[in-house]
Amino acid sequence: MLHPDNPVTVTVTPESASVAAGATQQLTASVTNATDTSVTWSSSDETVATVDSTGLVTVLAGATSGQTATITATSVEDNTKSDTSVITVA
Template structure:
């Protein structure tokens, strides 16, 4: 099982939000991070989300943390541009 905290956040353009993934039920507790909307927000390998300066209010990006050991285990967080 993978969980991401916080599960949602509102972030201003040009600002960042740190997400934390917790993995249980596997031997390896690492995750890969991806974004559904790279034109709105990016995410690095440590879960740090950056909302792009050109993003407009109310746009959203779904950030996914997926277990590197069991790719069927994943969780998401919704980032909304403030």
């Protein structure tokens, strides 16, 4: 149920992280003003980092230092609301 006076907000933590190739980083999404607080996760560049349904980011072993991928959590209830975390290969 959408709440026009209290819009759905999504907050991803941490906002950014440096992660070594082959390592993982757990992200957390907080959704407020929504009945359904679940999110879908996506990666801007799956050749650098992938993300699973729980927000666990895996930087690929072949990724090189300095490469980045933006991980997005999108509200299931209101898919116009999302937040991101930038993952940089350490």
